[in-house]
Amino acid sequence: MQKVALATGLLARFALWMAxxxxxxxxxxxxxxxxFRYILNSSLVWSEPASVMIMGWFIFLGAAVGIREGYHLSFDILLHVLPQKAKLVLxxxxxxxxxxxxxxxxxxxxxLAAKTAGNMVPSLGISGAYDFIPIVGGGxxxxxxxxxxVARRAAGLQTARFGDDAELEI
Structure with a gap:
C-alpha cells in the first residue's frame, strides 16, 4: 500500500503542478x-480556444487532486452524529x-472525443477531440x-491530511 500511495502522491503532485x-x-x-487587441489593435485568433482547452485541463486535474485530498464537496450533517465506523462506511x-x-x-x-475527432478547431488547426481529452484524463x-x-480506508490508513477520517492514525 505504501508504494501505491507514494506513486499516486507523485501523480497527484504532478497533476497539481500541471494544473x-x-x-x-x-x-x-x-x-x-x-x-494585442487594445494596444496593438490586432487580435490573436487562437487565444480563446487555446485558453478554453487549457482551462479544461487545469479544472479536471485540480478536481481529481481535490478528490484525492478529500477537498471535494460533501453534505456531511448526518456524519456529525454517527459513530466512527458508520462514518467510514458512508x-x-x-x-x-x-x-x-x-x-x-x-x-x-x-x-465525445471520438465523435468530434473529424472536426477541426479552425484557429488552432487541431482535432476537436482535444477539447474532450481533459475529461477523459481527469476521469x-x-x-x-x-x-x-477506498483501499487506504480498508487498510485502516488516513485518506487525507485534513480529510473525512482525520481521527485515524497512519
Whole structure:
C-alpha cells in the first residue's frame, strides 16, 4: 500500500503542478490577447480556444487532486452524529459513487472525443477531440484517486491530511 500511495502522491503532485502551470499559461495568453487587441489593435485568433482547452485541463486535474485530498464537496450533517465506523462506511460509499462518476467521465468523454475527432478547431488547426481529452484524463485520475481512498480506508490508513477520517492514525 505504501508504494501505491507514494506513486499516486507523485501523480497527484504532478497533476497539481500541471494544473498550476495551465492556470498561469491561460492567464498569460488572455493578457497577451488583451494587449494585442487594445494596444496593438490586432487580435490573436487562437487565444480563446487555446485558453478554453487549457482551462479544461487545469479544472479536471485540480478536481481529481481535490478528490484525492478529500477537498471535494460533501453534505456531511448526518456524519456529525454517527459513530466512527458508520462514518467510514458512508465515506467509502461516497468514494465509490465518485469513482462511478469518474468512470462516466472516461466513458462519455471518450465518446465525445471520438465523435468530434473529424472536426477541426479552425484557429488552432487541431482535432476537436482535444477539447474532450481533459475529461477523459481527469476521469481516469478521479477513478484512481477514489479507489485509492477506498483501499487506504480498508487498510485502516488516513485518506487525507485534513480529510473525512482525520481521527485515524497512519
Amino acid at each position: 498550476g502551470i495551465g492556470l498561469v499559461l491561460m492567464t498569460v495568453i488572455i493578457a497577451a490577447q488583451v494587449f 465515506h467509502t460509499v461516497s468514494d465509490l459513487v465518485v469513482a462511478g462518476f469518474g468512470v462516466g467521465m472516461v466513458w462519455f468523454g471518450s465518446e 481516469i485520475l478521479v477513478v484512481l484517486f477514489s479507489l485509492e481512498r
